[in-house]
Amino acid sequence: MTRILPSYCLVMLLTLQSSAQERVIHFPDVAPFQTLVADLHMHTVFSDGSVWPNIRVDEALRDGLDVIAVTDHLEYLPHRHDIPFPDRNRPHEIATASAGDRPLVVINGSEITRRMPLGHLNAIFVQDANSLVLADSVAALQEANSQGAFVFWNHPNWVAQNPSGLAALNPVHLALLQEGLLHGIEIANDQTYSDEALAIALEHDLAILATSDIHGLVDWQFAVPEGGHRPVTLVFATGREKSAIREALRARRTVAYFKHRLIGRAETLEPLLAASLTVTNAAYGFGTTVVAVTISNASSTPFTLRNVSAYTLHEHTDLIVVPARGEVTIKVKTGERLSSLTLTFEALNALTAPGTHPRLPLAVDVP
Ligand SMILES: [Zn+2]
Ligand SMILES: [Zn+2]
Structure with a gap:
């Protein structure tokens, strides 16, 4: 016998599933x-x-x-x-x-x-x-x-x-x-x-x-x-x-x-950051030299990053947050159309020594 679940039951089920997944610590x-x-x-x-x-x-x-x-x-x-x-x-x-x-x-x-x-x-x-x-x-x-x-x-x-x-x-x-x-x-x-x-x-x-x-x-x-x-x-x-x-x-x-x-330690933590945060999309806006770059986070912790690149951002100050198991799209003003660039961030929620935040270089290829 099949029974159709009322929609509020489905919502509850999905909520329970997502909270069970959210508690999982994953890197x-x-x-x-x-x-x-x-x-x-x-x-x-x-x-x-x-x-x-x-x-x-x-x-x-x-x-x-x-x-x-x-x-x-x-x-x-x-x-x-x-x-x-x-x-x-x-x-x-x-x-x-x-x-x-x-x-x-x-x-x-x-x-x-x-x-x-x-x-x-x-x-x-x-x-x-x-x-x-x-x-x-x-x-x-x-x-x-x-x-x-x-x-x-x-x-x-x-x-x-x-x-x-x-x-x-x-x-x-x-x-x-x-x-x-x-x-x-x-x-x-x-x-x-x-x-x-x-x-x-x-x-x-x-x-x-x-x-x-x-x-x-x-x-x-x-x-x-x-x-x-x-x-x-x-x-x-x-x-x-x-x-x-x-x-x-x-x-x-x-x-x-x-x-x-x-x-x-830097030699252990920096590779973990590089494995967790990757560029998954990049494209220039039509007729502009502003490139939209999507950074994805494969880990269960949100990252707070401070931009220390040679470029400034169009829709953020120097701080961006990449949500856990999610992504953020930032707009970078490169001044000219580039086929590749490197963005550099300080990971503010990471420490390699007291008071020392590791730097994360992100290579961006623009198709
Ligand atoms: Zn104990
Ligand atoms: Zn003890």
Whole structure:
């Protein structure tokens, strides 16, 4: 039996479909790599989170993530009397079983949770989280590394541990760096961002990471229904295998994505911008030397661009916005009819160092 849906039902259906699509975090691949969307720091009831691990998996799939690591605290277990568990690998095992054959890679991880000066560090790609429960924190990090872990310093700007919010390496971190036991740093965690952590990453060759550190629900914490998104790390990997993801992280091929901002090394971020923003049409107006150029955005974040080209614009000031998954047409006054030209923009919602916006050259061919 067929039923014709009333038109308001169709409108509702289309609205639901588009909002489900809009929440997906997507960036195009950057040859020769796949662009994987990863959240490498999150909690469940197995430490101080409020949800079972399967909720983390379902949230991640709704957000279009490719990779998650469930990283419950090793030392801080406020639910241990209600949920006693002897095996620290259980949250990972439950999450892995929940993901099943759906397109999400689940990595085993733990948050090594200490007072300052060490603070909190995540160890991911561990083989056995139980063997990281050690009184000596450096021994725990050595054990994680011996299991092949990728280790990063969490929220170095956290005011509960660092009241100034100014991230700074302590001697214990410098010793870890010298021994090759520390490989990355969160420059964004939950709602906070740290220019100082970015400077540390660039100076000490650490992977640049953004993570949700979610304890409650992603939708509530990051206002996803209102257009927000969780902080994630874009990982440029040769494939979706765990070994390829680990290799990419160890090689520092990452970009942090936080509050619609992209933060990364120039050599990683500039190719991502070039893959995201492309010229899809160009034509001179009849009898004029004003060329209409359409710039398309293949990513799920809007870009704010400042024109620093040799040419001025006819219908914009120096600022243009290219909407997420959309396009903008700008009119460029070239003074004469050209068969090709280059437009140059500063990407204002991208950072390659504190206060430094990358430049994006766009080649335009006019048929
Ligand atoms: Zn922490
Ligand atoms: Zn945490």
